[in-house]
Amino acid sequence: MTMLHAAQALTPTGWQADVRLTVAAGRFAAIEAGRAPEPGDARVAVLVPGLPNLHSHAFQRGMAGLAERRGPSSDTFWTWRETMYRFALRMTPDEAEAVAAQAYVEMLESGFTRVGEFHYLHHAPDGRPYGRVAEMAERIAAAAALTGLRLTLLPVLYRWSTFGGAPSTEGQRRFVSDLDLFARLVEGSGAALRDLPGAALGVAPHSLRAVTPEDLAAAAGLAADGPVHIHAAEQVREVEECQAWSGARPVQWLLDHAALDGRWCLIHATHMTPDETARLAASGAVAGLCPVTEASLGDGIFPAPGFVAAGGRYGVGTDSNVLVGAADELRQLEYAQRLEGRQRNVLAAPGASTGRALFEAALAGGTQALAAEAGGLAPGAPADCVALDGADPALLERRGDALLDGWIFAAGSRAVDAVWVDGRQVVAGGRHVAQEAVGARYAGVLRRLMAE
Incomplete structure (x- = not known):
C-alpha cells in the first residue's frame, strides 16, 4: 500500500x-x-x-528532426513521407523496441500515462512476415511493459497506395497485409497484451487511401467492441483525391458509409466543411488531434470552435513524436486557433480557464478513444x-x-x-526510473541507423 x-x-x-x-x-x-x-x-x-496520448507512431521518434532540410521545391507532407519510408525500412525488431521505449519514457516524463499505438510497422525489411507475424507488436508491448506506460494497441490494416485499391509502393512493403494476414496480426497483437495491466486492443484501417470500403468493413469487424481509429482528411490533396475517387470528401464518406459512433476515432479530421464538422460531433466519434505534428507537416488547422460548440469530443496525440509533450500538444491546439481567429482563449467557455478546458477535454476524449477504464x-x-x-x-x-x-x-x-x-x-x-538504460540503448540504435 x-x-x-x-x-x-x-x-x-x-x-x-x-x-x-x-x-x-x-x-x-x-x-x-x-x-x-x-x-x-x-x-x-x-x-x-494522467493524460491519454491517443495517437502515436513510436518508431518515428528516431527520425525526429531529420526532415527539416528544404528540398529543391516546396516541401509537404508527401515529401516528408518519403523520408519516413526510408527510415522505416532500416529498423530491426530490437531497434524498433528500443526506439519505442525511448518515446514512451518521454511520454511518461511529460504527463501521459497511456498511449494509443497506431502500429503499422509489421513486417521484415524485405516485406515478408516474421515467423511470429505479430513480432513487431510484441516489441511495442515489451516497450510499454518496460516503461510502465499503459497501452492501447491498434494494429493497422494497410493494403493499397491510394484510393480505389491502387497497388502499394515499394516503400510501403513493411506495412502491407492482406485480410487473412491482418486477422492473424490482430490475434497475435491480442496475445502480446495478455500480461499488460489495463491494456486494450483495437484496430486501425490506416486511411481511405490505404483500404477499400470492403477492407474497412472487414477490419472494423475484427475490433469486436474495441476502438476503431482511422486517418481522415489530414491533407488537402487527400480530400481532392477522395472526391475524385468517390464524389465525397473523406469525413463525409465515413459519415455516410461507416456508421461512426463512440468506438471510432478520426485522426486529424483537419479539412472539414461546417456540415461535416457538425455531423462528426453528433456521431459521438472522437476527433484525434495531433497539433504539433499537424503544424510540423503543414497539414492545416482543425475547426475546433465549431466542433466544440456542436458538442464534439476530442483528444490529443503525439503522432510522429517529433516533440513529445502533453502540455505541448494542448498549447499548440489552442495557439493554432488563436492564430486562425486572431483571438485569445478560444477553447474555453466565457470566464473559464483555457488550461482546464483543454485538459478535461483531452482526458475525456482520449479515455473514450483508447477504450480505457474511466x-x-x-x-x-x-x-x-x-x-x-x-x-x-x-x-x-x-x-x-x-x-x-x-x-x-x-x-x-x-x-x-x-x-x-x-x-x-x-x-x-x-x-523516468529507467531513463539511463533506455537512453543508452536508444543511442546505440541511432548510431547504427544514422551511419547508414
Whole structure:
C-alpha cells in the first residue's frame, strides 16, 4: 500500500486541498481531503490525473528532426513521407523496441500515462512476415511493459497506395497485409497484451487511401467492441483525391458509409466543411488531434470552435513524436486557433480557464478513444496520476485552474515532477526510473541507423 499526500489535487468534484490518497493493488482505495500528511506519505505539491496520448507512431521518434532540410521545391507532407519510408525500412525488431521505449519514457516524463499505438510497422525489411507475424507488436508491448506506460494497441490494416485499391509502393512493403494476414496480426497483437495491466486492443484501417470500403468493413469487424481509429482528411490533396475517387470528401464518406459512433476515432479530421464538422460531433466519434505534428507537416488547422460548440469530443496525440509533450500538444491546439481567429482563449467557455478546458477535454476524449477504464483521482479508479512541481517558476503561488494554465502555457514538461501508473512510481524528480538504460540503448540504435 502506498500513501500520497497532495497540497492540491484535481478530483472529479474539482480542486481540493490537503488530499491524502491511499493506493492499493494499483487503484485508489481511499481519497480524503482536508487531511494533514503523515509520516511516510509521499508528498507532492499538485496532483492531477494522467493524460491519454491517443495517437502515436513510436518508431518515428528516431527520425525526429531529420526532415527539416528544404528540398529543391516546396516541401509537404508527401515529401516528408518519403523520408519516413526510408527510415522505416532500416529498423530491426530490437531497434524498433528500443526506439519505442525511448518515446514512451518521454511520454511518461511529460504527463501521459497511456498511449494509443497506431502500429503499422509489421513486417521484415524485405516485406515478408516474421515467423511470429505479430513480432513487431510484441516489441511495442515489451516497450510499454518496460516503461510502465499503459497501452492501447491498434494494429493497422494497410493494403493499397491510394484510393480505389491502387497497388502499394515499394516503400510501403513493411506495412502491407492482406485480410487473412491482418486477422492473424490482430490475434497475435491480442496475445502480446495478455500480461499488460489495463491494456486494450483495437484496430486501425490506416486511411481511405490505404483500404477499400470492403477492407474497412472487414477490419472494423475484427475490433469486436474495441476502438476503431482511422486517418481522415489530414491533407488537402487527400480530400481532392477522395472526391475524385468517390464524389465525397473523406469525413463525409465515413459519415455516410461507416456508421461512426463512440468506438471510432478520426485522426486529424483537419479539412472539414461546417456540415461535416457538425455531423462528426453528433456521431459521438472522437476527433484525434495531433497539433504539433499537424503544424510540423503543414497539414492545416482543425475547426475546433465549431466542433466544440456542436458538442464534439476530442483528444490529443503525439503522432510522429517529433516533440513529445502533453502540455505541448494542448498549447499548440489552442495557439493554432488563436492564430486562425486572431483571438485569445478560444477553447474555453466565457470566464473559464483555457488550461482546464483543454485538459478535461483531452482526458475525456482520449479515455473514450483508447477504450480505457474511466479514471481520475477517485476511489476505485486506476492509480494513474501526475505530480507537478509547485516550485516551478510558472506554478509558484498558483492555485486551482491557474496551475493547469501555468503548466500548459508557461512550463511544459519541465513542470512534471513525478508519475505513477498502476500505483507504481515510474517518474521521480522529472526523470523516468529507467531513463539511463533506455537512453543508452536508444543511442546505440541511432548510431547504427544514422551511419547508414
